[in-house]
Amino acid sequence: MSSQVTIDEKDEMLAAEYALGTLPHGERVSLEKRIVTEADLRSRVAWWNSQFVTLADEVEPVEAPASVLRKLESRLFTSTSTEAGWWRSLGFWRGLSVASLAGLIVVGGLYANNVISPPQRDGGNVFVAQMSGENSDLRLVAYYDDSAKKLRLKRTAGEAAENRDFELWIIAGTQDPVSLGVLPTDAIYEVDVPEELQAAMSSEAVLAITDEPDGGSATGKPTGALLAAGPVQQI
Template identity: 30%
Template sequence: MSDVGPELHDDEALAAEHALGVLSARERALAEARMARDPAFAAQVGAWRERLAPMLTAVGPVEAPAGLWARIERALPANDNGLLKRMRLWRGTAMGSMGLAAAGIAAAAMLASQPPVVIRTAPPPMAPMLDARLASTAGQPMFVAAYDPARKAMLVASLMAPGADPNHSHELWLIPADGKPRSLGLVAPGTSKSMPMKPEMAGMVTEGAALAVSVEPMGGSKSQGPSGPVAAIGKLARI
């Protein structure tokens, strides 16, 4: 399957990450130096802070249960040594539970920040926005996604470290009520991506539909469904 959808704008993503406080010390210093010399970028950061402030107050920390990674490793297929090595790599680099909350907020807020749709006639009732948290079979959060029905776009964010698993592609699948997976495209580790939905698929994005990410050969699955192991899965729910 070929990849679809543009990557998120670098400046906008950096401003959001600075406002959320998820940058490293070096990245934060570079961002603040740029704010001092670039009023437009400083204004972007300020807008993100104002937009996210009320949402962040509702996010509480969640402790990861003891022995979580040991259970993940035991749940992996015994004959998939490559995947086992990758999961061990992710254990040392994956974000914690607050990273999951921040990425989920960034996904929803980034959709909300897009230019408004101009309404010239009274629109029909709009379906609610949906989001999903995709986790491994052991409960480890790995991806977050949000769907905006007004723009018919899925925003997905990987919680893994950039550059993790360079020998495989991670492919996002929509699994609607009929149980047949439909590919939405590829998501590189540690990145966020907006995926426009094809008209015939937009109606399948409903509350309770599942999203899954599979580990595929480079370039994605060559079949009509996942050809590699499913790394994470979750269901869409109302925001």
């Protein structure tokens, strides 16, 4: 057992004070760094810990609120749901169906206030989407005229963090998201919709923005947090 390990008396006292918990913050932090690399020091800390730990027997258990386990499970076990994709989660789609009606009303209001120009009807079909999310202040409106094949975006609130980019995705039905590229810093921006995605710009599609590393996701799939999303709707 580690009690046979000997270290110099100053370190021995630091190990004991660390285990007892009385070491002041600065000394505690520097000792913690040493524990990682110094095996003898580490085993003396472990020895003191093993001696003191029974003092905690007198502490009465206290039931923790159920929310702690819920948060833990969602925090620890969401890695698979990230792999499966938030775009496949029921919560995402439920949130969108609530947002969709509100989206139309807001988009109508934006036209009225000239926040975005009303779509020029060239005989094509016109689609709009309003993107927002609970976890960020990012708000965008988008419209698409299927004769011009251009998606016009206006960001009304929110900016990308330093060294991060906003990436725009289109999700058609149950397909995986397809990138429409990284948003420039301009508040108004037009993107050409590639031919293979033009059919997807129907009422069934959803536009979404994620937080991605500088230059966009390297994997071709969203990797960062979902910041804003909204269904595409024909008007």
